[in-house]
Amino acid sequence: xxxxxxxxxxxxxxxxxxxxxxxxxxxxxxxxxxxxxxxxxxxxxxxxxxxxxxxxxxxxxxxxxxxxxxxxxxxxxxxxxxxxxxxxxxxxxxxxxxxxxxxxxxxxxxxxxxxxxxxxxxxxxxxxxxxxxxxxxxxxxxxxxxxxxxxxxxxxxxxxxxxxxxxxxxx
Amino acid sequence: xxxxxxxxxxxxxxxxxxxxxxxxxxxxxxxxxxxxxxxxxxxxxxxxxxxxxxxxxxxxxxxxxxxxxxxxxxxxxxxxxxxxxxxxxxxxxxxxxxxxxxxxxxxxxxxxxxxxxxxxxxxxxxxxxxxxxxxxxxxxxxxxxxxxxxxxxxxxxxxxxxxxxxxxxxxxxxxxxxxxxxxxxxxxxxxxxxxxxxxxxxxxxxxxxxxxxxxxxxxxxxxxxxxxxxxxxxxxxxxxxxxxxxxxxxxxxxxxxxxxxxxxxxxxxxxxxxxxx
Numbered sequence: 180x181x182x183x184x185x186x187x188x189x190x191x192x193x194x195x196x197x198x199x200x201x202x203x204x205x206x207x208x209x210x211x212x213x214x215x216x217x218x219x220x221x222x223x224x225x226x227x228x229x230x231x232x233x234x235x236x237x238x239x240x241x242x243x244x245x246x247x248x249x250x251x252x253x254x255x256x257x258x259x260x261x262x263x264x265x266x267x268x269x270x271x272x273x274x275x276x277x278x279x280x281x282x283x284x285x286x287x288x289x290x291x292x293x294x295x296x297x298x299x300x301x302x303x304x305x306x307x308x309x310x311x312x313x314x315x316x317x318x319x320x321x322x323x324x325x326x327x328x329x330x331x332x333x334x335x336x337x338x339x340x341x342x343x344x345x346x347x348x349x350x
Numbered sequence: 351x352x353x354x355x356x357x358x359x360x361x362x363x364x365x366x367x368x369x370x371x372x373x374x375x376x377x378x379x380x381x382x383x384x385x386x387x388x389x390x391x392x393x394x395x396x397x398x399x400x401x402x403x404x405x406x407x408x409x410x411x412x413x414x415x416x417x418x419x420x421x422x423x424x425x426x427x428x429x430x431x432x433x434x435x436x437x438x439x440x441x442x443x444x445x446x447x448x449x450x451x452x453x454x455x456x457x458x459x460x461x462x463x464x465x466x467x468x469x470x471x472x473x474x475x476x477x478x479x480x481x482x483x484x485x486x487x488x489x490x491x492x493x494x495x496x497x498x499x500x501x502x503x504x505x506x507x508x509x510x511x512x513x514x515x516x517x518x519x520x521x522x523x524x525x526x527x528x529x530x531x532x533x534x535x536x537x538x539x540x541x542x543x544x545x546x547x548x549x550x551x552x553x554x555x556x557x558x559x560x561x562x563x564x565x566x567x568x569x570x571x572x573x574x575x576x577x578x579x580x581x582x583x584x585x586x587x588x589x590x591x592x593x594x595x596x597x598x599x600x601x602x603x604x605x606x607x608x609x610x611x612x613x614x615x616x617x618x619x620x621x622x623x624x625x626x627x
């Protein structure tokens with residue numbers, strides 16, 4: 180139990196550091212804003228009660244906000260992601276339900292399952308986040324392009340990270 | 351009563367969801383107001399410490415490049431020294447020292463964090479209240495204007511750079527031309543928009559844009575950028591002008607906070623005039 184908690188905490192710290200020190204500082208055109216930290220929320224245990232999930236999402240989002248001067252935007256998007264997660268989990272549930280030992284990760288559930296699960300939730304997260312970010316600018320064409328390109332890049336980064344860890348586990 | 355309680359239990363996740371979303375929105379809205387001191391931002395102690403440690407790391411990699419840039423700036427400053435000019439006017443010899451009173455004081459600062467690819471970007475610097483940095487002071491870099499101080503903690507400050515939705519500054523074409531307003535549309539960190547120049551004014555590609563003195567934040571004639579494209583707007587009387595910013599936000603690492611020593615006096619005077627009316 181404690182080991183599992185420590186493992187989650189370390190994963191959170193590592194993903195947050197990657198996010199705020201590397202991804203936030205990438206010298207890419209403005210339409211590419213990749214986010215890796217949703218992976219932390221995707222990988223939380225399946226059976227976690229929803230109220231804990233929501234609080235963890237809020238805390239994680241706020242931590243990212245603290246480092247990127249976005250004040251509540253990441254928190255709002257993360258809470259929405261956490262709210263939708265049980266529904267999406269139900270949607271992609273394999274016939275026969277989840278096993279006690281299942282984890283919502285690439286190595287446990289396979290590529291097709293993880294791809295559907297991660298894509299739906301990351302799209303929800305990015306849609307809401309960039310919507311909040313664009314409210315004041317009113318450039319909706321630019322926002323759409325940004326949502327599409329950033330989501331693709333985020334998903335690519337999230338899949339790569341998962342592949343990397345799956346290979347390690349197999350050895 | 352029991353019904354309400356069972357309703358609460360049944361929809362606790364949804365209620366919590368709404369509560370958390372509302373508090374996020376409150377945070378977003380609170381941070382929008384320019385004057386209110388935001389309590390969660392990158393000048394706060396924890397995040398600033400992390401950025402400083404990381405930045406010290408990264409600095410070694412860019413050291414030689416940075417030396418070159420500082421040397422260039424030193425040379426440019428040396429060119430402005432009194433000793434590098436030949437004094438052609440003998441009247442100046444009789445000028446009393448008290449005629450020149452220092453108006454602007456510069457506080458050098460290191461950039462510890464910067465974003466450029468968001469719609470609202472921020473810069474964090476390693477100088478704060480204790481070093482004399484105050485809210486709403488202007489910030490300039492080796493190339494030209496950088497932004498305005500938004501919030502200060504004891505040893506750090508956050509800056510709203512040109513690349514931010516709330517940033518606006520008056521500027522003019524050349525050192526004596528028409529006044530206009532510089533803002534940023536969120537698309538490219540190298541270019542900004544320059545508005546309110548009437549169509550009948552003649553402008554040309556490459557014309558330089560300078561700040562004007564009435565903003566009190568920046569010294570007069572600080573470079574903002576050069577005109578990179580302009581088209582007359584068909585709907586109104588003005589040009590649509592795009593300027594290439596003289597500050598390279600991709601590589602900026604040292605800036606100067608501008609402290610206008612007469613600002614208080616000016617503010618007081620203007621306040622009093624307004625109150626009299």
